Amino acid sequence: MGIKKHLVIIPMKKKLHLVKLGGNIIENPEELEEFLIDFSKIDAPKILIHGGGKLATKLAERLGIKQNMIDGRRITDAETLEIITMVYGGLISKKIVASLAAHNNQALGLSGADLNCMTAVRRPVNPIDYGYVGDPQKVDSKVLGDLLNSGFVPVFSALSHDGKGQLLNTNADTMASVIASALSDGYDCFLYYCFEKKGVLKDIKDDNSVLSEINLATYQKMRSENQVYAGMIPKIDTAFEAVKNGVKEVFILKAEDLLSVIKSNVKNGTKISL
Numbered sequence: 001m002g003i004k005k006h007l008v009i010i011p012m013k014k015k016l017h018l019v020k021l022g023g024n025i026i027e028n029p030e031e032l033e034e035f036l037i038d039f040s041k042i043d044a045p046k047i048l049i050h051g052g053g054k055l056a057t058k059l060a061e062r063l064g065i066k067q068n069m070i071d072g073r074r075i076t077d078a079e080t081l082e083i084i085t086m087v088y089g090g091l092i093s094k095k096i097v098a099s100l101a102a103h104n105n106q107a108l109g110l111s112g113a114d115l116n117c118m119t120a121v122r123r124p125v126n127p128i129d130y131g132y133v134g135d136p137q138k139v140d141s142k143v144l145g146d147l148l149n150s151g152f153v154p155v156f157s158a159l160s161h162d163g164k165g166q167l168l169n170t171n172a173d174t175m176a177s178v179i180a181s182a183l184s185d186g187y188d189c190f191l192y193y194c195f196e197k198k199g200v201l202k203d204i205k206d207d208n209s210v211l212s213e214i215n216l217a218t219y220q221k222m223r224s225e226n227q228v229y230a231g232m233i234p235k236i237d238t239a240f241e242a243v244k245n246g247v248k249e250v251f252i253l254k255a256e257d258l259l260s261v262i263k264s265n266v267k268n269g270t271k272i273s274l
Helices: 023-027 029-040 053-062 078-102 141-149 172-183 216-224 230-244 255-264
Strands: 014-021 046-050 107-110 118-122 134-139 153-157 159-161 167-169 187-195 249-254 270-272
Touching: 014 023, 014 172, 014 255, 023 029, 023 053, 023 187, 029 078, 029 255, 046 078, 046 172, 053 078, 078 107, 078 153, 078 159, 078 167, 118 159, 118 172, 134 159, 134 172, 141 153, 141 172, 153 172, 172 187, 172 230, 187 230, 187 255, 216 230, 230 249, 230 270, 249 255
Parallel strands: 014 046, 014 187, 046 153, 107 153, 187 249
Antiparallel strands: 118 134, 159 167, 249 270
């Protein structure tokens, strides 16, 4: 007697494109607008996560507030937290949301505190005191899924909170990685780190020396030989974390190449793989 087999249909996951925008693009109104036009053309669920550190640094300098960076990460005292809240959650966020609205995207500017999307813990002093810097602890993937299913485009600034009323500065690359990882159970997540360079460069002075792919072994060798620019270290570290946590593909690439990579499967930039 034959064994009766039942066909089990596993529903395909939707694609979700998560884009982290940083670097000099945010400072340049023309380049930012060109990028947002491209981003608005992504015909699939999408999330934008943005930094804005250089604009925050400029404002701090105008106000006479000294800024300190260690390995690409900002030391955030109380005054600096006020500045980045104004710049990230205010000026940059609303400019982006307004531009996306003009291109028929239902964008919604968010921090981790809005809708309690992301809680974080203040980074312990070990051995450096980063001040009001938060390391993400929990992402409410249901809330984000509901927003995406309703046709909204979440636009995250690099701010989280501790759930007790305290805002925290959170690295935008880290936020992008953690959000993509949290949503990877429900979506096929594709994460893109976009900035002004063509990808991870073998020679920082040569914009054409792009590494098409980096794996863990390659990266560890580059780190040991001091071949990685300090500002790139958090980006690459968080990119590897995303891949480890189930994000389908992760690229570091030039902002103007985003649409061609998504729509035409062009292999620009640097792919991160284990």
